[in-house]
Amino acid sequence: xxxxxxxxxxxxxxxxxxxxxxxxxxxxxxxxxxxxxxxxxxxxxxxxxxxxxxxxxxxxxxxxxxxxxxxxxxxxxxxxxxxxxxxxxxxxxxxxxxxxxxxxxxxxxxxxxxxxxxxxxxxxxxxxxxxxxxxxxxxxxxxxxxxxxxxxxxxxxxxxxxxxxxxxxxxxxxxxxxxxxxxxxxxxxxxxxxxxxxxxxxxxxxxxxxxxxxxxxxxxxxxxxxxxxxxxxxxxxxxxxxxxxxxxxxxxxxxxxxxxxxxxxxxxxxxxxxxxxxxxxxxxxxxxxxxxxxxxxxxxxxxxxxxxxxxxxxxxxxxxxxxxxxxxxxxxxxxxxxxxxxxxxx
Amino acid sequence: xxxxxxxxxxxxxxxxxxxxxxxxxxxxxxxxxxxxxxxxxxxxxxxxxxxxxxxxxxxxxxxxxxxxxxxxxxxxxxxxxxxxxxxxxxxxxxxxxxxxxxxxxxxxxxxxxxxxxxxxxxxxxxxxxxxxxxxxxxxxxxxxxxxxxxxxxxxxxxxxxxxxxxxxxxxxxxxxxxxxxxxxxxxxxxxxxxxxxxxxxxxxxxxxxxxxxxxxxxxxxxxxxxxxxxxxxxxxxxxxxxxxxxxxxxxxxxxxxxxxxxxxxxxxxxxxxxxxxxxxxxxxxxxxxxxxxxxxxxxxxxxxxxxxxxxxxxxxxxxxxxxxxxxxxxxxxxxxxxxxx
Ligand SMILES: Nc1ncnc2c1ncn2[C@@H]1O[C@H](COP(=O)(O)OP(=O)(O)OP(=O)(O)O)[C@@H](O)[C@H]1O
Ligand SMILES: [Mg+2]
Numbered sequence: 001x002x003x004x005x006x007x008x009x010x011x012x013x014x015x016x017x018x019x020x021x022x023x024x025x026x027x028x029x030x031x032x033x034x035x036x037x038x039x040x041x042x043x044x045x046x047x048x049x050x051x052x053x054x055x056x057x058x059x060x061x062x063x064x065x066x067x068x069x070x071x072x073x074x075x076x077x078x079x080x081x082x083x084x085x086x087x088x089x090x091x092x093x094x095x096x097x098x099x100x101x102x103x104x105x106x107x108x109x110x111x112x113x114x115x116x117x118x119x120x121x122x123x124x125x126x127x128x129x130x131x132x133x134x135x136x137x138x139x140x141x142x143x144x145x146x147x148x149x150x151x152x153x154x155x156x157x158x159x160x161x162x163x164x165x166x167x168x169x170x171x172x173x174x175x176x177x178x179x180x181x182x183x184x185x186x187x188x189x190x191x192x193x194x195x196x197x198x199x200x201x202x203x204x205x206x207x208x209x210x211x212x213x214x215x216x217x218x219x220x221x222x223x224x225x226x227x228x229x230x231x232x233x234x235x236x237x238x239x240x241x242x243x244x245x246x247x248x249x250x251x252x253x254x255x256x257x258x259x260x261x262x263x264x265x266x267x268x269x270x271x272x273x274x275x276x277x278x279x280x281x282x283x284x285x286x287x288x289x290x291x292x293x294x295x296x297x298x299x300x301x302x303x304x305x306x307x308x309x310x311x312x313x314x315x316x317x318x319x320x321x322x323x324x325x326x327x328x329x330x331x332x333x334x335x336x337x338x339x340x341x342x343x344x345x346x
Numbered sequence: 347x348x349x350x351x352x353x354x355x356x357x358x359x360x361x362x363x364x365x366x367x368x369x370x371x372x373x374x375x376x377x378x379x380x381x382x383x384x385x386x387x388x389x390x391x392x393x394x395x396x397x398x399x400x401x402x403x404x405x406x407x408x409x410x411x412x413x414x415x416x417x418x419x420x421x422x423x424x425x426x427x428x429x430x431x432x433x434x435x436x437x438x439x440x441x442x443x444x445x446x447x448x449x450x451x452x453x454x455x456x457x458x459x460x461x462x463x464x465x466x467x468x469x470x471x472x473x474x475x476x477x478x479x480x481x482x483x484x485x486x487x488x489x490x491x492x493x494x495x496x497x498x499x500x501x502x503x504x505x506x507x508x509x510x511x512x513x514x515x516x517x518x519x520x521x522x523x524x525x526x527x528x529x530x531x532x533x534x535x536x537x538x539x540x541x542x543x544x545x546x547x548x549x550x551x552x553x554x555x556x557x558x559x560x561x562x563x564x565x566x567x568x569x570x571x572x573x574x575x576x577x578x579x580x581x582x583x584x585x586x587x588x589x590x591x592x593x594x595x596x597x598x599x600x601x602x603x604x605x606x607x608x609x610x611x612x613x614x615x616x617x618x619x620x621x622x623x624x625x626x627x628x629x630x631x632x633x634x635x636x637x638x639x640x641x642x643x644x645x646x647x648x649x650x651x652x653x654x655x656x657x658x659x660x661x662x663x664x665x666x667x668x669x670x671x672x673x674x675x676x677x678x679x680x681x682x683x684x685x686x687x
Binding site: 075077100101102103104105106108109110112114115116117118119120129130133134181187 | 583585586588589591592593594595596599603604607608610
C-alpha cells in the first residue's frame with residue numbers, strides 16, 4: 001500500500017546557509033555543536049515517516065523537539081533544507097506557488113493550537129472561509145459550513161463572534177473549518193493543548209468519532225502521551241529533531257527503544273492503554289475461564305476476572321478465536337520494561 | 347588688513363588669491379563697520395567665509411552661497427513645475443470643489459447632513475449631540491462659514507492622506523527594504539518645523555493656487571497613517587496569517603481578508619491622528635493663503651486683535667474636539683465589536 005503522505009530523508013536547519021549545513025549534520029554533528037561552531041539551529045534531521053490513508057499518525061515529543069516544524073513541512077509553510085515530501089506520490093517540493101496553493105486548498109487542512117480564527121468574522125463565516133478561498137458558490141458555502149458546524153455541536157452559534165465563545169467551542173469552529181475544506185488530509189498542531197482537561201477529553205472523543213465516520217488521514221501533534229496513546233494508529237516519537245522510535249503505540253509501550261521513551265511511558269496507567277491483542281499468546285490449551293475481545297484494554301479484563309490472577313481467557317476478534325491470555329502474563333505486562341540499552345547490558 | 351592674510355601667505359596661496367581681484371561687494375561685516383563706524387575688529391575673528399574672503403578674494407562670501415542655492419533652485423524650478431504641476435493639479439480642483447460645496451450648501455441642509463454623518467460614523471448619541479451643538483454654536487457666533495472652509499480642507503486632505511498613505515504603509519509592511527527607505531523620510535517630515543515646509547512650496551507654486559496649502563497639509567498629516575498601517579499589518583497575529591496560508595489564500599486575499607481587517611484598529615488610530623494633524627496644519631497654512639479659521643487667528647496676531655484671535659482659536663479647539671470624538675468613537679466601535687466577551 002502506498003502511503004498517503006511520505007517523508008523521505010528530510011532535514012531542516014534554521015539559518016542563512018542551511019543547505020551547506022546538511023552534510024555536516026549527515027556527518028554526525030549534533031545540535032549543540034552545530035549551534036556553537038556554525039551558528040545554525042538544527043530543526044529536523046533525517047526524518048522518514050510513512051503516513052497511511054485513513055489513519056491517525058501522532059507525532060509526539062517534548063517542547064522544542066521539532067513537532068511544529070515537521071508538520072509545517074507537509075504543506076510547505078516551512079521550506080526544508082533537504083529531503084522529499086510526497087503526497088499521493090507527488091513531490092510537494094516540485095510545486096510552483098499556484099500549485100502549492102491548490103494543494104493547500106484541496107488536499108490539506110489544518111487545525112491550530114491557538115485556534116487562529118478570524119476575529120472579525122462570525123462563526124459561520126469562519127467555517128465558510130476555506131470554501132470561499134476555493135471559489136465554491138455561495139449557497140454551497142453556507143450549507144456546507146452549517147453542516148459541519150452542526151456536526152461538531154455548534155448549532156445555533158453561527159452568528160456569534162469567536163471572542164464570544166469558550167476555548168473548546170472556538171476549537172470546534174477550527175475543526176469545522178478544517179472539515180468544511182473537504183480535504184483528505186487534516187493536520188492538527190497541538191489542537192487540544194490549550195484546552196482544559198475535561199474539554200480536552202471531549203474533543204478527543206469527538207475526533208475519534210469523526211474519524212470513524214470520515215476516515216481522513218490525520219496528522220496529530222501532541223506532547224501528551226496519554227492523548228497520543230488514546231488516538232494514535234501510528235506513533236512517531238521525536239527528540240531533538242530526530243525520530244527515536246515509531247510504530248504501533250502498543251509495541252512502543254511494551255518495548256521502548258530508548259531510556260527517553262521509557263521515561264515517557266514510565267508513569268502512565270498501562271492497564272488502561274495496553275490492549276489484550278498486544279499481550280496475548282498463541283493458543284495452547286482448550287479450557288478457559290472466559291472470553292475477551294482482542295481490542296479490550298487490560299483494565300477491562302482485570303475487571304472481568306475480578307482481580308483473580310490465576311485465570312486464563314480465550315481471545316477473539318469478534319469472528320474467530322485468535323489466541324489466549326493468562327492473567328499472569330497480563331500482570332507482567334503491567335510492569336514497565338526497561339529499554340535494552342548499552343548501559344544495562346554492560 | 348584682514349586677520350587671515352598671514353595664513354594664505356605662508357601657505358603660498360597669495361598669487362592664487364589675488365588673481366583677477368576685483369572690488370567685490372562688501373561683506374556683512376564691512377557693511378556693519380561702515381554704518382556703525384567704530385566697531386573694533388576682534389583680533390581673531392572666527393574663520394567664517396566672510397572673514398576668509400577679506401584675506402583671499404577667491405573664497406566665496408556667505409551671501410554668494412545663499413544666492414547660489416537660490417539660483418540653483420530657481421533654475422530647476424521650470425522642470426520641477428513641469429512635473430509637479432500636472433500631478434498636483436487635481437488637488438486644486440478637489441480643494442476648490444470641496445470649498446465650493448461646503449460654502450454654497452445652505453446651512454439648514456449642511457448642519458443636519460454633518461450630524462447624520464457623525465452619527466453613522468460614531469454610532470454614539472452623546473457624540474452626535476455634541477457635534478450638533480458645536481455646529482450650531484459656530485453659526486451663532488458668525489463663524490459658520492470659516493469653520494466650513496476649514497472642515498472642507500481637512501476632509502479633502504485627510505481623504506487623500508488615507509488614499510495615499512495606506513498603500514505606502516502596506517508596501518512598507520511587505521518589504522523591509524521599503525521600510526528602511528521610507529522611515530527616514532517620515533522621521534524627517536515629522537521633525538521638520540512646520541514652517542520649513544512652506545518655504546520650498548512658495549517657490550514652486552503660486553499662492554493663488556489651492557494646492558499649495560493642500561500639499562503642505564498632506565505632506566505633514568500623512569505620516570501617522572503610513573506609520574500605523576505599516577505597524578498594524580506587521581502586528582497582525584501571525585497564527586491567523588499562517589492559517590490564511592495553510593488554507594491556500596493568495597497574497598491579495600490574505601491582504602484584504604486578513605491583514606487589513608485585523609490591522610484596522612491601528613489604521614483607524616492613524617487616521618485619527620492624521621485628522622488632528624491636518625487641522626493643525628490648515629491653521630498654519632493660512633499664511634500661504636489657506637482659507638478658514640486660521641485666517642482669523644492670523645488677523646488676530648497681525649492686528650493685535652485679541653478678541654478675534656481668541657474666538658477663532660476657540661473655534662479651532664472645538665473643531666478638533668468634535669473631529670477627535672467622532673473618529674475615536676468609530677475606533678472604539680471596531681474594538682468592542684471584536685473583543686465582546
Ligand atoms: N524560525 C526559526 N529559527 C530558528 N530556530 C527555530 C525556528 N523555528 C523553530 N526553531 C527551533 O527549532 C526547534 C523546534 O521547534 P518547534 O517549534 O518545531 O518545536 P515544537 O516541538 O513544536 O515545540 P512546542 O511543543 O514548544 O511547540 C526549536 O529548538 C526551535 O528553537
Ligand atoms: Mg509547536
